[in-house]
Amino acid sequence: xxxxxxxNKAGRILRICIINPKFNPSIWSNDxxxxxxxxxxxxNNLTGCLxxxxxxxxxxxxxxxxxxxxxxxxxxxxxxxxxxxxxxxIVQRWHMYRILEAVRGLGAQIVVGGPLVTCDEPAFENRCDxxxxxxxxxxxxxYLEDIAAGRPTLKRYVQTARSDMTKIPKPRLDLxxxxxxxxASIQFSRGCPFQCEFCDIIVTFGRVPRMKTAxxxxxxxxxxxxxxxxxxFLVDDNFIGNKREARKLLEAIAEWQKTLPRPLLLATEAxxxxxxxxxxxxxxxxxxxxxxxxxxxxPNLASLKETRKTQNLKGxxxxxxxxxxxxxxxxxxxxxxxxxxxxxxxxxxxxxxxxHDSAIALPSIGILAPLPTTPLYDRLAAEGRLYPEDPACAFxxxxxxxxxxxxxxxxxxxxxxxxxxxxxxxxxxxxxxxxADTSRYQSRGTVVGARAAIGQxxxxxxxxxxxxxxxxxxxxxxxxxxxxxxxxLGDRALPPAEFLALCLAHWHIYCMSRGxxxxxxLEPGPPAQHAA
Numbered sequence: 001x002x003x004x005x006x007x008n009k010a011g012r013i014l015r016i017c018i019i020n021p022k023f024n025p026s027i028w029s030n031d032x033x034x035x036x037x038x039x040x041x042x043x044n045n046l047t048g049c050l051x052x053x054x055x056x057x058x059x060x061x062x063x064x065x066x067x068x069x070x071x072x073x074x075x076x077x078x079x080x081x082x083x084x085x086x087x088x089x090i091v092q093r094w095h096m097y098r099i100l101e102a103v104r105g106l107g108a109q110i111v112v113g114g115p116l117v118t119c120d121e122p123a124f125e126n127r128c129d130x131x132x133x134x135x136x137x138x139x140x141x142x143y144l145e146d147i148a149a150g151r152p153t154l155k156r157y158v159q160t161a162r163s164d165m166t167k168i169p170k171p172r173l174d175l176x177x178x179x180x181x182x183x184a185s186i187q188f189s190r191g192c193p194f195q196c197e198f199c200d201i202i203v204t205f206g207r208v209p210r211m212k213t214a215x216x217x218x219x220x221x222x223x224x225x226x227x228x229x230x231x232x233f234l235v236d237d238n239f240i241g242n243k244r245e246a247r248k249l250l251e252a253i254a255e256w257q258k259t260l261p262r263p264l265l266l267a268t269e270a271x272x273x274x275x276x277x278x279x280x281x282x283x284x285x286x287x288x289x290x291x292x293x294x295x296x297x298x299p300n301l302a303s304l305k306e307t308r309k310t311q312n313l314k315g316x317x318x319x320x321x322x323x324x325x326x327x328x329x330x331x332x333x334x335x336x337x338x339x340x341x342x343x344x345x346x347x348x349x350x351x352x353x354x355x356h357d358s359a360i361a362l363p364s365i366g367i368l369a370p371l372p373t374t375p376l377y378d379r380l381a382a383e384g385r386l387y388p389e390d391p392a393c394a395f396x397x398x399x400x401x402x403x404x405x406x407x408x409x410x411x412x413x414x415x416x417x418x419x420x421x422x423x424x425x426x427x428x429x430x431x432x433x434x435x436a437d438t439s440r441y442q443s444r445g446t447v448v449g450a451r452a453a454i455g456q457x458x459x460x461x462x463x464x465x466x467x468x469x470x471x472x473x474x475x476x477x478x479x480x481x482x483x484x485x486x487x488x489l490g491d492r493a494l495p496p497a498e499f500l501a502l503c504l505a506h507w508h509i510y511c512m513s514r515g516x517x518x519x520x521x522l523e524p525g526p527p528a529q530h531a532a
Contacts, residue, residue, distance in 0.1 A: 011148030021095035051171030209241035267291035275321035281328035303340035339368035361426035419478035
């Protein structure tokens with residue numbers, strides 16, 4: 001079957017169900033805090049591929065989206081569907097297997113796509129009827145039309161060319177239970193110009209970034225607002241992979257934001273060389289993009305060289321770059337990795353000191369993960385150092401044992417997220433930020449509305465009950481100390497709602513850090529939007 005089959009849309013109307021498996025808790029999931037907020041929200045981030053996949057199908061088909069992160073799967077209701085598609089990332093592996101087993105025998109064609117099957121195709125042999133490897137903007141709709149027309153289909157689909165981002169239809173946000181998510185997600189570009197050894201992005205999406213037009217992105221952002229979202233993540237592999245196009249988009253977003261009663265708050269991820277582009281930083285703030293994730297990985301320069309993350313070696317120090325991004329008015333979160341070949345047991349102290357010195361309140365700290373299809377995986381396989389039996393540390397480190405690496409990782413996380421250390425970093429960053437973020441302080445000097453105050457009091461009460469339920473009594477005086485420290489910031493103090501959100505973010509990670517070893521794997525980046 002050729003990609004051109006997508007143009008042939010004769011045939012019956014299909015019933016299609018797209019399923020997103022549950023995620024395990026991570027730094028991004030906020031699981032332990034979600035219920036404390038109250039209301040209908042059940043998941044922090046909307047996985048962007050769900051609405052994207054629905055948008056690729058012909059509108060005549062009946063499409064249902066089930067996200068296990070916000071609702072239970074009623075398998076009996078899936079009888080009579082023509083196609084059941086399951087998508088997922090590596091961290092969703094075991095939930096994908098469970099779902100695929102459960103949907104057998106329902107009479108539908110079972111298909112799988114996404115990052116996991118793309119990098120570990122053999123794991124899905126005999127688990128489904130067809131797999132989609134890599135991007136699927138042409139193969140997925142073509143497959144559906146072949147099913148509708150009664151034509152033969154394949155067991156394996158791979159696009160003959162990378163997707164043209166300018167031709168991707170709008171995501172079907174109308175099929176999403178938007179009230180159950182805190183943050184929407186859309187995608188501007190795919191691909192990254194760098195070549196980090198551990199990253200599968202350049203394998204899947206390439207090193208030449210491909211972009212949507214500014215008009216496409218604005219239209220998608222308007223749908224996000226119309227769906228009721230107040231926050232949106234631009235889930236790019238590297239938002240500034242093409243700086244010229246990023247500038248154009250930010251200028252367009254800044255103008256569009258002026259048409260809204262209140263700005264849509266945006267966040268994204270970018271490489272550290274963002275710090276060397278002051279015009280981009282200014283445009284981000286003008287576009288109400290107030291948060292950015294940066295992959296720092298390690299202060300060990302030898303490890304950065306080893307893993308080919310050369311963009312982090314250029315110019316002045318990483319700490320100086322972090323401060324420039326923060327001084328531009330952006331909140332910065334960062335990813336860190338331990339376990340590189342150049343890492344000795346001293347790396348844990350070095351990582352702690354860097355995180356402390358740079359005042360990064362919410363670092364994501366993970367053990368190096370050799371992902372299939374990456375150069376790292378191939379190298380470790382050739383050296384006989386892979387250890388897939390251990391999900392927490394799937395390789396043999398070079399200068400320490402696996403047990404030393406896992407123990408050091410756990411101790412580092414517990415130390416970094418000790419409440420006093422966490423809040424000290426957060427408030428020091430707030431105090432040192434040179435450029436005032438006026439949008440965050442518009443309510444200063446005004447009386448907090450009674451309804452808002454009551455809502456916050458209820459959340460505090462739920463948090464205190466949760467602390468008591470787990471027996472983490474030391475957190476109560478720690479949060480009180482933090483409250484006093486916040487007030488001492490004077491004009492820079494966080495408003496009550498933001499301070500509460502900071503405490504809830506800490507509560508979530510603190511609970512994770514006290515769980516089993518497997519539960520404290522903190523992914524080195526935000527959940528990615530994937531094409532299939």
